[in-house]
Amino acid sequence: MAALKIPPGLEFDVVIVDEASQVRLSHAAVAAGLASQIIVIGDSQQMAPTNTFTRARQSQAQTTMALSLLDHAVTSGLPSKMLKQHYRSKHESLILFSNTRYYQGQLDIIPSPLLDDSLGTAFRFVPDAIYGRGERAIT
Structure with missing residues (x-):
C-alpha cells in the first residue's frame, strides 16, 4: 500500500x-x-x-x-x-430499454441525425446456438 x-x-x-x-x-x-x-x-x-x-x-x-x-x-x-438530456447513443434504440426500465421514460433522447437501419439493436435467430456455460447451458 x-x-x-x-x-x-x-x-x-x-x-x-x-x-x-x-x-x-x-x-x-x-x-x-x-x-x-x-x-x-x-x-x-x-x-x-x-x-x-x-x-x-x-x-x-x-x-x-x-x-x-x-x-x-x-x-x-x-x-x-437529474440531467435529462441523453446524447451519447448513436441510435435511440440503444437507450430505449434503460430509459423505460430505469429512468421511467424521463430521459429526453436526442434523435440521431443518421437514419441508418444498420445502427441500433437487432435480434437475430442463431440456429443451434448455446447460451450459458456448463450444465446450465440453454440451447
Missing part, C-alpha cells in the same frame, strides 16, 4: 467528483476532506464499483466503505438534480 503525502495547508474551495457511482467513499474521503464543498456527479442507475477479490464475509464497516460516493450522497439526503 502506497503512502499518501499531503502538503501541509493544502486546501481547495471545491472538489468535483465525476462518475461518482464508480468511486468508493474510502477513495474520495481524503480529497473531500481538503475542500469546504464537494460536488458529486453520477448516475444512480449505473453499476457500482466491483471488487472481484472481496472476501465473502465482510464487516459492516468494510461493506459501508465499499459503497460508492454517489450512494452516500443520495442516502445522506443531499440536494440533487
Whole structure:
C-alpha cells in the first residue's frame, strides 16, 4: 500500500467528483476532506464499483466503505438534480430499454441525425446456438 503525502495547508474551495457511482467513499474521503464543498456527479442507475477479490464475509464497516460516493450522497439526503438530456447513443434504440426500465421514460433522447437501419439493436435467430456455460447451458 502506497503512502499518501499531503502538503501541509493544502486546501481547495471545491472538489468535483465525476462518475461518482464508480468511486468508493474510502477513495474520495481524503480529497473531500481538503475542500469546504464537494460536488458529486453520477448516475444512480449505473453499476457500482466491483471488487472481484472481496472476501465473502465482510464487516459492516468494510461493506459501508465499499459503497460508492454517489450512494452516500443520495442516502445522506443531499440536494440533487437529474440531467435529462441523453446524447451519447448513436441510435435511440440503444437507450430505449434503460430509459423505460430505469429512468421511467424521463430521459429526453436526442434523435440521431443518421437514419441508418444498420445502427441500433437487432435480434437475430442463431440456429443451434448455446447460451450459458456448463450444465446450465440453454440451447
